[in-house]
Amino acid sequence: MTDIFSITDLQVQGRPPGGQYVPIVNGVSFSVKKGEVVALIGESGSGKSTISLAAMGFARPGCRISGGKVVLNGRDIMALAPQERHVLRGREVAYVAQSAAASFNPAIRIGKQVIEAPLWHGTADAMTAGNTALDLYRKLDLPDPENIGARFPHQVSGGQLQRLMAAMAMSCGPDLLILDEPTTALDVTTQIEVLKAFKDIIREQGTAAIYVTHDLSVVAQMADRILVLKDGAVVEMGDTDQIIHAPQHAYTKTLMDAVTPAERPEHLPAANPEIILSARNITAGYGAVTILRDVSVDVPKGTVVGVIGESGCGKSTLARIIAGLTPTREGETCIAGKSVAPAVGDRDKATLRDCQIVFQMADTALNPRMRIRDLLGRPLQFYHGLTGKAQAARVAELLTLVDLPPEFASRFPGELSGGQKQRVNLARALAADPKVILCDEVTSALDTVVAAGVIALLNDLKDRLGISFMFISHDLSTVSSFADDVVVLYAGRVVEKGPAKAVFQPPWHPYTKLLLASVPEMRQGWLEGVAETAEAQAAGAGGVDLGAKGCPFANRCAHLIKGTCDTTVPPMRVLENRLAIACHLQPDTLPGARDRS
């Protein structure tokens, strides 16, 4: 087959406001055949999105394509006038962005937006385009395809919206489809259905595709060939099979190592550990919506409790309640053995000091107008009354503690990388000398390699300083590599909790099983297998339901007991070894229970 698209020696330059142009992409060449999926993989800043935009002849404001050839269907895109490029876009090359929610106009019905491109290009009238769209909805497995076009973007789920965006991109029947991290913002259980739909439609339409992502295991499912990028240059190129099983370049090996977490020795808890942090029967919500129902979590001294759940399950709300930032309806929080006031303003300094919170977004959690020295100095002064030289000395100590050079004290957060900022964030929490630190998705905004470094640091701090952690995350592999105890939240309720080892092994709660099965594995063909299972089929049928009646997972469960699960709240049964599961199924009929015995 011939190349439908090729890039030769692409050079892209960018500049900061008022600054000089510096190279972002340096001499990248590759080609895509008809029906082939080529993946661009690399960390943030590796230039993968810039290349994917250049494939449409577009450069972001402040950037320019300074050299190279971009050839689509035998025509050099860069030689065309801007108007001619407009004609190309949507019709011959289409783009699916990372966040579908941000790409749809919230005020216009979905159907109208999907057929916008064919109407604009004049390739079809509204009737024909509508029929094509309907066909695409069916192929993408969207529920109720006849009527989904009449809805507004906020009336469908995130996974459905991402698929609708694919329908929009396919509406003109493009020769080349560019997918820029299309599933990164989605939950793992949703990701499966979207990946499956993308893969099927690409195969069926015979479209060539460029798939941009940082996630190697997703690439293993989607791509025929992989380009590994670093600092705007290709470090390795090869077939998916070869890159995954026999990476040649040292950098590719580093990437592969970072996604396969190291085994670690089992943590043996003390016989009767002191409970440092305890949230008891927490119920909370915003307005009429209840986010958390009767949630209890204990953090024993010197241990890490992982809280797992997908977006909207209430895990961040739980951290905010413990920190006193969000009011509760019922329940109480105990820190270091005493019950504390629900609102942060009513707590005394000692209580505030004992429990610190670290936020997800390192970029926004540090005041951009303060130097690192002041950011770390303030809690020292606030909690310990340290000023002047003593403060400066302690700031240097803290920076060393999180593996940053003490010279960073005079920098502003904007001068630091994402991983460095997250370390400063941790240092700020450590400045208080806390007993427990609440980590709210601290690694989810970081690149895999950088995140692995932060986790290693947390492990080290736990051992050296004896601090307890409540570690909130949606990323199962991170939690399994770090947590001693695990709590699984679904729709604001605890569905399973216990020692990490017991939670990750059968028997499982049906939701835990779905969650574990949904984490992409680093092997080709995994996607096809998992999408066919009863669990995945049942999960795709419904959305997350925050209702008070029955089990919250009833509408997506493959083991539903009609008349019981949808009406009665399931009992929390304690199985052996502190493992507790909230399910109507008898312990011996739980998923995985038979395989074990």
Added chain:
Amino acid sequence: MSDVDIPVPRASVFAGLRLTKTAIVAGAVLLLWVFLAILGPTLAPHGEAEIISTKTFAPIGEGGWLGTDKLGRDVFSRLLYGVRTTLLLALITTVIAFAAGVTLGFAAAILRGWFDIIISRIVEAFMAFPSTLLALVVIGALGTSITVLVLTVGLVLSTGVFRVSRALGMDIGVMDFVEAARARGEGAWWILSREVLPNAMAPLIAEFGLRFTFSILFLSGLSFLGLGVQEPDADWGLMVQENIGGLFLGSSAALIPAACIASLTICMNLLVDWFQQRQQGETVLEKIDQ
């Protein structure tokens, strides 16, 4: 995100400012007016209220450089005296408006609850009145003194500043670093002055420039209605009002101060535009034709 610092060539302070041509012209005009506001009275050939000619509404070149007004006073001298009044009053009123508006706006955004509700409703009640009408009522009731004038205009302008800073405060107030300060146990004052204000400076400076021009226009309007600066003091708005009758006699005595007001406000606006563009990075406008 990169660890490598990209060197920005900096020939001088001016290069660092990244001035555009428009900004240079606008800035030069404004500097000229400020310079004249300081030195004007010493440069003026005649006194502020000195009648130099029996001929009223003399054309340009006759009597004085720019002619005479309705009483035969030198228009040029009155312009030089007037720029001080106009600029100073506008500056004071804008500062008052910002002191009140920003403090209350941020406080409302951070404290929320009943404080926000009460202040916001009061401000909305003030905003419901047309601003000129409101000023007319207040000044009419309390009399026309400079103090009343300045406080009234400051109050009227502060409602807009309040809305802007409340919105800014709301935006910044929900950012993680403010949450982090709240979780640490910081009080409202620290959060307001150390976390929110430094991050609101750029939009507030732009807003200050815009409110300053509103203030000039508003004060000139009041002077024109006879409620602002009183004769024999010189003020540009007042000069337009005094000499409006001369328009029918072919005199430019009303047009010249009007043009001065226009130059002041237009240049201020251009400078604010440049500042905002610079904050967002001028590259936004570069690749628009792609």
